[in-house]
Amino acid sequence: MQGNRNKTFKEMNPSLLDPNGMVAKPRFPKPEIQQIDRRTWLTWVATGAFAIWTELAFGFGRRGWGIALGNVDLAMGLAEAQTQDPVKVLRVITEFVNSYVLVRGKEIAIVDTGLPNSGAKFGEVIKTAGLGWDAVGHVILTHYHPDHVGSIGEVLSVAPKATVYAGAEDIPQIKSPRTIKPVADGDEVFGLRIIATPGHTPGHISVFDPVGLLLVVGDAMTNINNKLSGSNPQYTTNMAQANESIKKLAALKFEKAVFGHGEPIEQGASAAVAKLASTL
Numbered sequence: 001m002q003g004n005r006n007k008t009f010k011e012m013n014p015s016l017l018d019p020n021g022m023v024a025k026p027r028f029p030k031p032e033i034q035q036i037d038r039r040t041w042l043t044w045v046a047t048g049a050f051a052i053w054t055e056l057a058f059g060f061g062r063r064g065w066g067i068a069l070g071n072v073d074l075a076m077g078l079a080e081a082q083t084q085d086p087v088k089v090l091r092v093i094t095e096f097v098n099s100y101v102l103v104r105g106k107e108i109a110i111v112d113t114g115l116p117n118s119g120a121k122f123g124e125v126i127k128t129a130g131l132g133w134d135a136v137g138h139v140i141l142t143h144y145h146p147d148h149v150g151s152i153g154e155v156l157s158v159a160p161k162a163t164v165y166a167g168a169e170d171i172p173q174i175k176s177p178r179t180i181k182p183v184a185d186g187d188e189v190f191g192l193r194i195i196a197t198p199g200h201t202p203g204h205i206s207v208f209d210p211v212g213l214l215l216v217v218g219d220a221m222t223n224i225n226n227k228l229s230g231s232n233p234q235y236t237t238n239m240a241q242a243n244e245s246i247k248k249l250a251a252l253k254f255e256k257a258v259f260g261h262g263e264p265i266e267q268g269a270s271a272a273v274a275k276l277a278s279t280l
């Protein structure tokens with residue numbers, strides 16, 4: 001999927017065009033709908049014009065469907081405008097815990113802030129992306145445990161533009177110099193979808209990039225020594241709820257998963273999570 005990031009919409013969908021770059025004859029009877037990429041569907045109508053339905057999920061703070069009627073160039077231009085780059089994920093390791101720097105273009109969202117006194121480590125990783133602290137627009141905290149929020153003060157002190165977010169139930173437990181904005185299941189931050197995954201803590205959240213098919217798990221699961229496991233019972237508020245959250249994550253389709261504790265799963269991550277969920 002990542003290989004598509006620099007391709008145009010037309011290059012990604014050659015079957016829609018004939019060798020001259022013109023629109024091919026519809027190969028399917030009207031008004032059948034064909035999925036032409038992850039979130040864009042195209043349907044031909046009788047007049048030779050067609051409608052394009054595209055999920056307006058990103059950047060507008062709401063989910064819905066938009067419809068445009070017109071010629072192929074209009075529709076393809078629209079589809080291209082709606083296609084957002086996936087985030088690039090960089091890991092920040094502070095001893096036994098991972099935090100993440102998610103980069104899209106010249107903007108950054110940080111997920112978790114690691115152990116205390118880790119601000120400089122974040123700075124180094126941001127630098128490897130060719131950016132500085134002023135690129136950090138968002139800091140998302142998966143949950144209140146001290147190994148995930150330890151450097152929130154340090155990070156916010158050098159990221160003046162950043163808004164900080166966490167699940168509402170966890171916010172009272174987090175000491176932050178800036179007011180934390182509560183987020184709920186289905187909310188969107190930086191084009192990323194918040195998935196409520198309570199159980200590990202009451203307000204635990206995971207973060208999903210539906211374009212890059214990436215899941216930032218937090219502590220809803222661990223992958224220590226590449227062994228995918230449920231929420232660590234030793235630190236879990238409600239185990240039954242934590243297991244339900246894993247089943248919920250198993251219903252999503254994603255390729256890559258990154259964890260608060262353990263190694264990333266680079267490929268086939270949702271299949272692995274579904275397998276784990278079937279044992280719970």
Ligand SMILES: [Zn+2]
Nearest residue numbers: 143145219235
């Ligand atoms: Zn935790």
